[in-house]
Every structure is written in structure tokens, then in C-alpha cells.
Amino acid sequence: MSRHDLKALRVGVVGGTGYTGGELCRLLLGHPAVGTILPTARGAGSFATTHPNLLGSGLEFVTVDELTEQAGELDVVFFCTPSGQAMRAAGRFLELGAHVVDLSADFRFPSPDDYEAVYGKRHASPELLAEAVYGVTELNRERIRKSRLVANPGCYAITAILGLAPLLAHGFVDAGAPLSIHAVNGTSGAGVTPKKALMHAEVSNAMLAYSLEGHRHGPELETFFRALTGEPVEVDFNTSHGNFARGIHLQANLRLTREHGRDELLGLYHDFYGAGHQKEHFVLVVDLPKLGELNEKRYEIYPNLRGVVGSNFCHIGLDHDARRGITKIVAVTDNLIKGAAGSAIQNMNVALGLDETLGLRSYAL
Template structure:
């Protein structure tokens, strides 16, 4: 008999919330049982998101207190930082599995997390039990996890190309490791802010967080877990682009002598359904992954140089957020990892 998974989504009014709803609508084994929003309680899902008309005809937003989240098999937290660490522990204690799309459980060192996020952690005991949900890196641990910390979008785009090289100890210790990254404006969330206005972000391009971005310690944590002596050389600079969806990382790195990064990545990811290693010399485009749970990666060597250039693209709302969350849920429940995620990218 096919397993039916009852899912709840806390904070379902944002971009990652509606993306979860879009993906779960076509998942053959998931029933969305509850969606919460304090501000929109009582509003029909189809009225708030016209794109979902006819898909969830009987689903209404409820407050977290009204929704019977404890009756769900899994609850996704698509909430701002600081919410899941307070509201997830009672659900976890009741045996519910949780996938947190915020940063509350991503960083294992509590002091580091508190430094970067500017608040005290409300459930540090669960941080140690959380599994970092970079699906292609931690599949076996995710399969046994009750709480998965879904990675940030930049860390996903940057880390996936680096994982095989770090696992083999291929990066040159002490050498510069530069991640020059660009994101669409949806990465800032659905909240109203001047920087996200069309007249501000359109026809514009700018760096931000140069002095320190919250995803920096998250990327460093992954690097330190896999290879010592490399993270100190990391320089991470994010940029805002006039795109709605899309994320692009250009990574400059130095390897030990004799390493061919393209061959290593191609072999490592040959059986990974959501990582596509392109032919050598290719240049992936953000539109080639729009709407899909795919990371496309290519490798080139800088002319007359020892520097390797790795290009990585994802849809920040899918592989960088909701898609990876569904992928992690599939792994947690031991079902087909592709379920609900066999999506052809949108073009144009």
C-alpha cells in the first residue's frame, strides 16, 4: 500500500511557502493538511494565491494554534529566522518530522549562530540533533533524521561543486577560494522593502553583504567538515541582479597538482538526479534551471593559469529552498527521491 504523508506548512504566505505548495501539489504521496499564517488566517489558499485555484479547493490559512500540526507526519517551516527554534520543539517532541527552511538549525556552533543572527537560540538542544540538509552530501544521515536544517540558497549553489573536491582533499590549503555569487530578488523574500522594489532592483546590479553575509559561516562550516585548511581562504561576495528567480556562482579555486575537477565532479555526481555536470567548457545559464530542482555545473581552467573556474546555477526558490526541502522529505520517509520533483525547467 502506498504511503500517504500528511504535511503542514508553517508560514505559507511567502515565496518558499507557495513554492512548496506548487511542488507538493504534484507529489503522488503527499496530502497537504494544514497551512498557517497569523496575518491571513481564514483566507482561502486559492484566494491568496490565484496560481493555486482548483488545486487546494478546501484549504484555508489557519493560525499555528488552530492548525493541528501535531497530527501531521512532517511540518515544513517556511518562516523568518527565529520562529522554528521556538515552535518546532513541541512538534518534534510529539514525533513529527520537521524540515526547517530558515537558518535556525543550520549552524552547529551556537555562539557563531548567535553572533551572525543577533538573537539567543531558543532550542540549542535540537541544534546538535539536526542534520544539515544538503541532500547530495548527507543522504544517509537525512534518512535517519527527525529534524533537517534545509541549507541556504547561496550555500547550496556554492557547496555542491566543492563537495567532491573537498572530500578528496583536492583543494590547495591556504590558497584563495573565491565565490562570486549573484541572486534574483526573490531571494530577499516576499516582505516589502525598498531594495526589492521594481524601480530599485530593475535595470540595476549591485554587491551587498561584502563585509559579512550570514551564509558565510554556513559555507565555511561545510568546508571545515570536509577538508581542513581551506575555509580560511574563502572570500564570498553576493550580488543582487534584476532577476526574479535564479542564482549563479562563479568559483575560483586552486587544486593540488594533477587534479582534474571536471572528471572528479562528473564521476561523483553521475548517479545524482538533481546535479548536472555539463561538458567541459560549457557556461550554464540561470534560465536553464528555472522552476526545477536542478543544479547545473561546469568547469573551465583560466587561460595560462593554475586557477580553475567552476560555474554553478540553481533556481534559488527550488533547489535553493523548497525543492531541496521536498527532496529531503523524500529521503527522510524512504520514498523515491525524485517524487514531486520531475519538473522540466521553464523556457523562455
């Protein structure tokens, strides 16, 4: 495909000033097929002031109007905007031939009513919902390959989906009670707008529980899980911010339809995602032995943010509380990469017919 030649792609990033927009620019700078990156910003603001880590990259902000003027020459447009903007602006870019990957929630619900129920506003482009594909690449790859419009999943949602899909797809989960999911996110997940509750002196050494009455990624999960299993699935979704800037550490506690031991379940996950990078490059099963050399219990046998932050990987581990019959899944991702910008590029790669791992092969620090 000629337009995918080395450094040939032209890409817009609507909403380039936040953490997700910045991370997308960083990853696109290292993408071998991307040649032009146009991030947008509203006000003046220099790029290097906003994203000091990208000093030297030569990137500069354009306005949305300037980007729209060039729409006809863009291959891909990413939206890193608050809910409600992409659904108004995506159509224009699609018409002019660009692929759109929306990192906001605007196209995550197939039904406009579901969107409105969760986000509290009428959907502006319900006609586009039908062609939007929910971008969990590992599970929707074929549909993404044919799509022009990808709805990138929420950072919590994709972590939960990758962690639970093997069990749900096999019908192993007892969905009689809500699936219990607890996720701790880095503070970058709360955005760049200064708030007292998110100042360093406030969060440092603490955890900040929020949205206990129900986080908006709960219904997003329920919608996807229903599509995956063909049955209604309730999710008890719990969120907080931890004392770290990046990463989602998620644990799901499930009752299975019948008992399976730890090794058996690890085997199931290996079959589903492949061992090493053989099948799914970005999803890795952590199956470290529970006992160390001296037959002592080991401390670090479950996945850990250290293994993924800075990368597009999702690490998954699990254990089983035999006494109470509860299976526990631990899944970790970088909320800004696999949870946002990395997945978005992975989806772009698939949609454009490129090698899915292009620009995304870095391991975690």
C-alpha cells in the same frame, strides 16, 4: 510503509505566505504521496490572492495555533519562517511525532555559539542542535535517512556546496587563501516585504550588491566545508541581486593544489555525481565542447539559469585559466527549489524512506 501510501501524508507549512512557502505548497501539490497541505498565515488574506499561481488548488491558510492543534496527525512540518521562530516551535512538533524540515537558519550550525555569532540571538533549543542534520541531501543522505530534524541549507550555501564538493572532498583545493565565491540571486531571494530598493523600477536593468562586509551564508559554508574536509576553510562570499526573479548563478574561483585541465576536472565531477541521472539525479555536469561545428568558440558552454529555473536541478560546469592557474566553477540552481523548497522535499522523501525524486522530477522551463 502504510502511512506513505498514495496521497496519505499530512504536511504543515509554517510560514506559507512568502515565496518559499508558496513554492513548497506548489511542489507538495504535485507530490504523489502528499494528501493534506496546511499552510499557515498570520492575518486574514486569501490563499489565491497571496499565491495567484495556485488558484484552483483549494488550499487555504490556517493559523499556527490551528496547525499546532493538529500536530499529532502531521507527518511532516516545514518551517519557512524568519530566523528565530523554528527553534522555539520545532520541539513541539517533534514531540508529537512529526518530522521537521526547517528552511530557516535555526538549526544549520551545530554549535549554539556559532549560531549566535552569526544571527545575533541566543539559541532557544540548543538541545536539538545535536540531532539536527544539515540537509545537503547528496552529501548527507545516510544521516538524513535516520533523522527527525533536517536543517535545510541556505540557497547560496547549497549551490556553493554542490559546486565545490568534488574538489574539496578530494583535497584538490588549496585552502591557503579564502575561496572566492560570487553569487547572483534573483529578487525572490529578498522576500516579499515591499522595499523601495527592490521595486521593479529600481532593480530592473541593474544589479544590487549587498552584504559585501560578509554574508551570513559565508560562515554556514565555512562550517560545512570544515566538516567535509576536516580542516579550516575560509570563504570570501559575495552576493548581489540580479535582474531576474528566480535563480542563483554562482561562480567560484579556486587555486588547486596542482594543475588539472578542464577535461580532467569534468571527469572528476562526472565520477562524483554520475553522468545523466545515474548517480545523483539532481546534479548534472555540463560538459559541452568549447568549439562549435565550424570550429568557432561557442558562447553558451557554461551552465545557465535557463537550464534549471523551475526545477530541482543543479547544473555545474567549469573552466581553467591556465595562464593564471585558476580553476573556475559555475553552478546554477533555482533559489526557491533546489535552494529551498525542492531540497526540503528531497530531504523529506529521504527521511520518510520514499523515492528521493518524488514530486521533483520536472525539468526547467
